[in-house]
Amino acid sequence: MGFLPEPLEAQELNARHADKFKKSPERVLLDVILVFKDVFSDPQLKEKRKQIKQLFIKRDFKSIFTDPILLPIYAVEYLPGRALCYRDIFVKINELCNFLEKGGDIMVLGGGNGAEVLGISAAMCTFEQPVKLTVQDLSNYGTLDTLVGSIHQTYGLENLSVESLIGDLMDESKVLEYSKIFKQHGLITAMFLLNEILTQSKKSFVLLITNLVKSMKKGSMLLVVDSAGSFSEFEVGASDKSYMLFKLLDAIQGFKCLASFDSVWYRYPKEVEFPLQLSNMRFFLRLYQKI
Numbered sequence: 001m002g003f004l005p006e007p008l009e010a011q012e013l014n015a016r017h018a019d020k021f022k023k024s025p026e027r028v029l030l031d032v033i034l035v036f037k038d039v040f041s042d043p044q045l046k047e048k049r050k051q052i053k054q055l056f057i058k059r060d061f062k063s064i065f066t067d068p069i070l071l072p073i074y075a076v077e078y079l080p081g082r083a084l085c086y087r088d089i090f091v092k093i094n095e096l097c098n099f100l101e102k103g104g105d106i107m108v109l110g111g112g113n114g115a116e117v118l119g120i121s122a123a124m125c126t127f128e129q130p131v132k133l134t135v136q137d138l139s140n141y142g143t144l145d146t147l148v149g150s151i152h153q154t155y156g157l158e159n160l161s162v163e164s165l166i167g168d169l170m171d172e173s174k175v176l177e178y179s180k181i182f183k184q185h186g187l188i189t190a191m192f193l194l195n196e197i198l199t200q201s202k203k204s205f206v207l208l209i210t211n212l213v214k215s216m217k218k219g220s221m222l223l224v225v226d227s228a229g230s231f232s233e234f235e236v237g238a239s240d241k242s243y244m245l246f247k248l249l250d251a252i253q254g255f256k257c258l259a260s261f262d263s264v265w266y267r268y269p270k271e272v273e274f275p276l277q278l279s280n281m282r283f284f285l286r287l288y289q290k291i
């Protein structure tokens, strides 16, 4: 267990950021989220956060992600820690950083809360090539437009465009539709999503992964990040043996693994201040390339 290694290129990128924004990357990223000040000052905030935590413990994801009252709270609660971590990933993994620098189309699966959008924006804020994000999610959080507005105000980023696509990835009738969209993207991300889908239905999980492997064009990449803890353990077949989600993914034919970390930490810098308690994150990471 440890941290993602920091290549020289990441240090250079941070130096370019400091030159352009005169504040630390973490400070600038968190300032973007301050646009949601109404959520932070909601008198019911504590109660609603508790409710979300309890639903997570029960693995009752649907009750969180379909409740219009809990959704904006979830979005703002998890956005800071996740977006900081995702920036770190996109800056430190060379293949991802190079992708952003060259420009291209990214599909973000289950990304309606905006964590990937903010993390990626922060990582590419000194790059100039066009990047288009298609943000797919089951839920409409109602917060993405405000977040994207704040991102453009803070970072400029005329080269970034964001499109939202609401739909259920487990919907069997949409396999062909998704297949066409997967084909069009050079990078697809699934962050803290596959675990949820596998918990709900093994069949849907297999269908989604099969569709990804079959549809993605050669050379395109799939980034998977998810919990490194027992949340990602699953029993397979009739045996009582359980496997980590990444073991199931590693066994898939058709993907080459470009980056692999079974358990790493992202720890936010202690000096940054924010209205909500920030969380450190422990996760596993896989970056696959379609061969």
Ligand SMILES: C[S@@+](CC[C@H](N)C(=O)[O-])C[C@H]1O[C@@H](n2cnc3c(N)ncnc32)[C@H](O)[C@@H]1O
Pocket (backbone or CB within 6 Å): 065, 078, 082, 109, 110, 111, 112, 113, 115, 116, 136, 137, 138, 139, 167, 168, 169, 170, 190, 191, 192, 193, 196, 197
């Ligand atoms: C734990 S959240 C992770 C959000 C974001 N990716 C992140 O890392 O912060 C899981 C997200 O996946 C979405 N989701 C869950 N099941 C889904 C499905 N079947 N189809 C599409 N999105 C789904 C949820 O609505 C939620 O936004």
